[in-house]
Amino acid sequence: MMPQDQFPSFREVPNTGVIYVMTKAQQAGFHYGAADWANLGQGAPETGALAAGEERLEAVAIDATSSEYSPVAGQKELREAVAELYNKRYRRGLKSQYTYENVAISSGGRTGLARVAASLGRVHLGHYLPDYTAYEELFDAFKGFVPIPIVLKEKDQFRATAGQLEEEIVSRGLGAVLLSNPNNPTGQVIHGAELERYVEVGRRQRCALIFDEFYSHYLYDSAALESASLSAARYVEDVNKEMVIVVDGLTKNWRYPGLRISWTIGPKAIIQRIASAGSFLDGGAAHPLQKAAIPLVDIKVADQQAKIIQGEFSKKRELMMRSLISMGFRLPAPPIAGFYCFAGLEKLPESLQDGMQFFEAALQKKVIVVPGKFFDVNPGNRRGHIPSRLNKYVRFSFGPSLAEVERGLSRLREVIAEAAAKGE
Template identity: 45%
Template sequence: MVTTPSQKSARARRSSVMEAHSVFDVYHKHQEISATFEELSVEMEAEDAKDDADAKSKSHEIFEKGRKSSPSFPQFHKVMKTGVIYATTRAKSNGFSPETEHEWANMGQGAPETGTLPGAPSRNFSMTIPEAELEYAPVTGLQELRVKVADYYNHLYRQGKSSQYTPDNVCVVPGGRAGLTRIMAVLGNVNIGYFTPDYTAYEQCLGLFLRISPSPLLHRDVNDALMDPKEFEFQVKGAGLGSVLLSNPANPTGQSIEGEKLRQYVDISRRNQSAIIMDEFYSHYYYDGEAVDPADGGVDDNSNWPKTVSSASYIDDVNEDPILIVNGLTKNWRCPGFRICWIVAPKAIVSMLGSAGSYLDGGANAPLQRLALPLMELDFIRRDTWALQRHFVVKRDFLLKELDKLGIIVQWKPTATFYIWADISRLPPPLNDSLVFLEECAKHKIICVPGVFFDINPRGLKTLLKSTCIANVRFSYGPPMRNLTLGMERLATLIAEWELSPETPLEYVEENME
């Protein structure tokens, strides 16, 4: 039987869908591939053997990996990969490495570029480490750094308020994830609410601690990026939530709860004694402020700050209101390698966090905490944030323009962060499946993160094909402009190659799984 070019093309598309979803199961969930998929692959291999020996070999390799991935150590819990790690793993399978990194358009990384920005104040990272610094730092952080963090919040968000933060309200931690882990460790037996889409690592921290019961906060309208405060309170009460975890501004959508709505969220937390864990790691990345940049003629002194947002503005009593703020040098100060972050909270909770840190992580790096002190000077922060916003808004606008040219939808223009939550549903099927999209991007030396990883699934109860984020992709404009330019050029080539033989992933899976 002669196979036509169009039949071969259709088979290749179907194979791509199977391969992408199977790889997800094998590498992300550490599961064996189902017998049904295996039997189906054998049929496809038999059909394709006459035409494409390479396809047969590749399919066989995928399923062999699935068999070998069955648990060798059943006494260990299988930990799922975060989105960035998964995307990087798939890139490595296509040749990505430290040696070849310059050849890739990495728009998947969750870190900002760390080099000197135009107009930014200098960062002097030279230091000598005295012998005294070789000792452990206090598990809640160096006192000098805690003082500066408290001053930062008081100066920007609490001027004129009687209740002020002190060092006792600050716990320095070795990275944001370590901070979230400490918080989860000290929570009692509570229902904890979360949104989707949201930061991929929430899935792991919400799913590992058996005392807490994750509970999704559902948008009645999928077109709502943020939840109205009245609806938020209704769901907090209805689910009996003892806590809520959210990123604000939000990763991956770039949307922000602020002003009166943020005030109401804090009031709801206080009124219902439901602790809100506010991940404010992107609180300097705002692009819609009203102040005038000194580069454009604005005043260059303490009276002229760029827009930043924090729930700290609306707290009544810093030691009574159940608001925990997580922030640090990783994003806003563009020093991810420092692994220096902090939690700002009522001092009774900070004491608990210190106890948890004594057995979880032991505390943050002592020399780097001291090296961070000049970065926490208020004048440095003001000038550095102006430079950051000036630089990143250009990259945001470039990416928005280029994605629009390619027919990729951006429903919510990001007002903050350095992410774009893109809708690829209009792309040629099955490229409109985010897992297929990643696989094909990796073949073209592009890295992005499939939307399914932001569809938080703490206990693994939601099936992949039920994900509401299957047609979404997160693009990061954290990397330098070179990455974005190269990525858009390659993405245009990739999409052009997928104009033929459309078939949706769902249609294909349903057709062949019957």
């Protein structure tokens, strides 16, 4: 007889992407704070002060008021502060301005994206490949829309023009498009006139554009630096009529992943729907943390943080790029944003040319990386019969401290040298 499932009312939820990687690492002895490991698979930036005199949040006050539930859409004061930040950064002199009603606060980026997904109608939702691994779980969890992949090609440096986007929208009947900008894992970014054209395409085709902007402070190409950061919000004509939705938060751009505070910005009518979704999905972000976040989104603090990040992370970026190339990795599209290098393995010893095999070999040296196949977002495994075109890529993070990045790169050099010595 076939063994019966002990819990037949519950389905298996597979560990994929970064969750799979971190689970395997923990089984091998990794724990957060482990000094003998190098977590180059890390999807979060180093925390703490990076520059002399930089002030960081060190305490969160809790009183009787903040012990109460917060409104599901978020504290009005924080929503007002976020709206003011976007107006000052991107909408100076424009008639249409964001108000608190254009902002919803969530407990982290994934929660914010889940609220957006729960609010979508029965549409074809375009999404790029490669892109953020968690989108796969998001698409699997919500069945009201049909996810449609849009392939970003290496020959185009993993970027799509506004014209290509419009062709995809028209030919595939897309009602919405979700994309990380800057992109995770490739480090490419749509900015300036091209980003403006993206917004124009959405306006013209009545297609919702959902921008995941969690890396918008991490800019290294002078051409991308319109200001201290970038956002599609700069190019919206009417904030309450255009279906441009922006998701961001303190996790990456302010380097407070533990606070789990994010926001979604868009037309009032859509924000109302997103807040309604939050009432049954998560109930709202922690009240004391929202109060603590208000000073952090002041434009002076936010712009200072962006400039510090660009100064300090650019050093780690240069080190990683230089080191990977010297070891034989291929960088088809050097990162101009974010804190990742997406590297090809074809020039390495044969035993290391597959992303999963490379991951296992690096793990033996207590180094964590993320195989490229996990960014080939494939909800429902609908393309399971086709080998992933990203099998020969790996994502490396320079999010950790400089010392940890250096340790990890040194050990990767050992991995490659040992494989070459064995003739593998």
